Amino acid sequence: MLGRRFISFFKRSPKLQVTSSTAPEEGKSKSFGRKAVSFVLITVTGGVALSALDDLAIYHGCSSKAMEKVSENQSIRDAIGEPVVKGPWYNASLAVAHKRQSVSCTFPVSGPQGTGVLRLKAVRKGEDTWLSFFWPRDWDIIIMDTLLHVPGNEEKQQTMRISLSDSLSPPACAACSDSRTVELDNLEKK
Template structure:
């Protein structure tokens, strides 16, 4: 008698428990898909932001390297060619909806090494159509801090201000200032 009732107990328990896991499995499946989609979107957003930062770094650092390699003081201090260091040794800070940039990256030459520091701004719209286009940053501040090794007497750290419109002090002709007379003297 026990044998006859035993299979009926299994059928009852299996049919009651079969309907419950199907509903739970459907809700778990929907939950897993929602979490997977959210993680995928988050990862994609972070990746796009990183690519945008890398494009900003590349644009600003290329412009800064162009100016630094043309500056005679930099070339005299560390030699030619002036080479940009690896991107992973750089620091980049963006602000004001990616319109303001502060960047520091390493440079080197045959006679020494150092860092270039820049601050730049850009103008323009922030629409999605311009997300992947190159941005024209205007460099406001660009200076180089260089370390030139040598023996103890010639070792030196040099800070050089690099600017477009201001000639370097070493290439500026020395002229006397015109004398100004004060009102009390004649």
């Protein structure tokens, strides 16, 4: 064992120290590189955080509007009882499309007699500008239904689907009706 230590002592090469004029310049370039990497990481983190906050605002706007419609529906209140409450946001799913103009959302609902999952598709009213990021969004719900599970005795367990789309009026498409009017006017003139 003493022999191994003696041999390893001689196998080690002495460390060389570099003394040149480039050492301070390397320190400055490493410092600049670290600052650049830090800036990029902070920027990306901020962008991800803003996107998450925007998605949370979209979810809150759509789900609040949907819960208003659910509270007005007697068949849902009869099935799972009152009050019908929205489940936690982290159990929801959200998909946005068309430059954040349309959304598809699914979230849990519950009442004293049962639970369910509410699904909706909605489109956003208004323009998409930089300032609209800070304003609350107004959503038109196009399709909405719920899948409810009402537990009971072994014979009385029920799973039912209730469509709320029938009670919703479709949003008026001003651009479509305007273009159709122009086409009809042109046809009448000919």
